[in-house]
Amino acid sequence: MQLPADFIQKYQQLLKNQAAEFLASFNNEATAGFRLNPLKVQAQYVDEDCSQPIAHISNAYYGTINGNNIDHLAGWIYSQDPSAMHVAQFAQPNPHERVLDLCAAPGGKTTQLAALMQDTGLLVANEINRSRARVLSSNVERWGLQHTLVTNNSPQELAKYFPEFFDCIVVDAPCSGEGLFRKDSEAMQYWSLEYVQKCAQRQRQILIEAVKMLRPGGRLIYSTCTFAPEEDEQNINWLTQKFNLTILPLHHYEGMDCGRPEWGDNNLELRKAVRLFPHHYQGEGHFICVLQKAGDAVATSTAKMNTTKLPNLKLWQEFVDHTLVDVHFDSLIVQKNTLYNAALEFSQHHPQIVRNGLMLGEFKKNRFEPNHALVLALKPTQFQQVIELEAEQFQHFIHGEALIIDNQGYNKGWVAVSFEHKIFSWGKLVGTQLKNFYPKGLRQ
Ligand SMILES: C[S@@+](CC[C@H](N)C(=O)[O-])C[C@H]1O[C@@H](n2cnc3c(N)ncnc32)[C@H](O)[C@@H]1O
Numbered sequence: 001m002q003l004p005a006d007f008i009q010k011y012q013q014l015l016k017n018q019a020a021e022f023l024a025s026f027n028n029e030a031t032a033g034f035r036l037n038p039l040k041v042q043a044q045y046v047d048e049d050c051s052q053p054i055a056h057i058s059n060a061y062y063g064t065i066n067g068n069n070i071d072h073l074a075g076w077i078y079s080q081d082p083s084a085m086h087v088a089q090f091a092q093p094n095p096h097e098r099v100l101d102l103c104a105a106p107g108g109k110t111t112q113l114a115a116l117m118q119d120t121g122l123l124v125a126n127e128i129n130r131s132r133a134r135v136l137s138s139n140v141e142r143w144g145l146q147h148t149l150v151t152n153n154s155p156q157e158l159a160k161y162f163p164e165f166f167d168c169i170v171v172d173a174p175c176s177g178e179g180l181f182r183k184d185s186e187a188m189q190y191w192s193l194e195y196v197q198k199c200a201q202r203q204r205q206i207l208i209e210a211v212k213m214l215r216p217g218g219r220l221i222y223s224t225c226t227f228a229p230e231e232d233e234q235n236i237n238w239l240t241q242k243f244n245l246t247i248l249p250l251h252h253y254e255g256m257d258c259g260r261p262e263w264g265d266n267n268l269e270l271r272k273a274v275r276l277f278p279h280h281y282q283g284e285g286h287f288i289c290v291l292q293k294a295g296d297a298v299a300t301s302t303a304k305m306n307t308t309k310l311p312n313l314k315l316w317q318e319f320v321d322h323t324l325v326d327v328h329f330d331s332l333i334v335q336k337n338t339l340y341n342a343a344l345e346f347s348q349h350h351p352q353i354v355r356n357g358l359m360l361g362e363f364k365k366n367r368f369e370p371n372h373a374l375v376l377a378l379k380p381t382q383f384q385q386v387i388e389l390e391a392e393q394f395q396h397f398i399h400g401e402a403l404i405i406d407n408q409g410y411n412k413g414w415v416a417v418s419f420e421h422k423i424f425s426w427g428k429l430v431g432t433q434l435k436n437f438y439p440k441g442l443r444q
Contacts, residue, residue: 001026001185006193007178011227014263018279025279030183032064033082033283038115039144041076045421048077056253057085059115062282068444073398074422075142075376080108081183083276083283084225087172088112090250090274090288091221096121097167102155102210105132107139109172114145122343123148124166126158126351137355144377149343150355155209161351162213169210170221173203179225179285182278200230204238211243216295220245223288227277232287233264236273244294247272255281259289313339315368316360323370323414325382329360337363338371372439375416375426383416387427387434394419397427400443403434 003026012019036046036059047069054060062082071077088109093099095118101110105127114123125140125148127133133152140148151158176196177187207222214220224231239245249272252258257280259273273289313332316339320327329341343357358377361370380386387410393403397417410429417427426437
């Protein structure tokens with residue numbers, strides 16, 4: 001790999017006798033990994049090879065996945081660089097906490113945080129870029145999450161709505177991406193010494209807003225996928241000088257390096273951070289640091305904001321009675337004919353919302369049409385009827401075709417549709433015809 005000359009020179013100076021091994025690692029292939037969704041699945045039921053677990057990460061394995069197979073469509077797996085998986089794992093979010101993933105798209109950390117929280121409490125997944133926020137939202141849907149609020153705000157805007165609100169905030173910052181060079185050589189095109197400085201400044205602006213949203217005693221997790229000290233140790237050192245935050249010790253597992261005090265004004269506390277170098281760890285480059293804000297560390301409960309008035313829910317109730325089993329939603333709200341079980345209920349003033357909790361469905365004239373998110377979020381036992389497709393039927397169905405099935409005793413109406421016993425879509429049964437409700441945007 002042809003690395004930029006300034007990059008080579010910089011790391012020769014910084015890493016000295018380790019530089020040759022570090023620079024040579026860029027000629028090796030990037031390491032791939034994936035995580036299983038513990039909200040849905042156990043390893044023995046997926047098609048992927050789960051023979052190489054990633055140490056110290058729950059439900060994670062080395063290897064590549066097929067983005068078009070049923071495991072992916074049904075939200076049972078997520079592709080992610082093994083190093084990146086340590087961020088949420090070190091964040092250790094507790095069930096029922098209020099957690100913010102401030103720079104969240106496409107959703108690697110969000111899906112992992114939600115899994116660790118067992119989809120309880122409140123997870124706010126924010127992304128500044130609108131089209132990336134949509135991708136984030138579709139990954140939240142695929143993962144079957146019920147208590148995640150997806151927002152599309154700048155950190156400055158978001159901070160106006162959530163002063164000292166969160167128990168835990170993850171800032172997986174936009175960075176110069178040096179740790180991605182092996183995976184995506186295009187990342188190198190943007191790289192320059194000036195770009196690193198620019199990224200470091202932008203990260204400081206983001207961190208200032210993150211601190212405003214963190215409650216006293218709350219945890220701030222800062223990560224980048226770059227080796228640059230300006231964006232890593234120097235930013236953390238600046239942060240601890242500017243605000244009342246202390247660095248918490250992280251366990252340095254095999255292959256993990258410590259943060260480098262000498263790269264951050266000789267602040268010895270920086271040793272507590274984790275650096276992942278590709279010549280030491282089987283993954284791409286990463287930096288992770290966990291800090292705690294001074295103050296009361298008692299965990300807060302998930303309080304709700306003001307509630308909204310509901311229209312007549314008869315159509316929804318009829319749908320539940322005919323289609324579902326043992327479901328309880330206690331935060332129902334309606335927005336523009338769409339019914340949600342809200343992750344958070346707002347008064348008049350609210351951030352730019354892309355998805356608020358679980359989208360249950362839409363009121364259309366005299367009927368209720370369930371949303372794709374609902375079929376992906378419920379357990380198989382929560383459907384009155386599940387129709388299992390054969391391989392050929394599955395291929396036709398994900399193309400958007402209706403099917404003629406051998407109807408042996410199914411009732412007319414909504415059914416969950418599965419393949420390999422993985423539920424992936426709604427269908428509507430009329431006699432022997434299974435109408436197709438697999439979303440148009442996902443059809444293959
Ligand atoms: C490293 S990526 C996040 C990856 C994500 N956490 C994951 O695990 O899938 C950084 C994100 O920050 C967003 N971003 C860019 N500029 C930003 C800014 N000024 N404030 C907040 N986020 C920003 C980018 O659009 C990008 O989605």
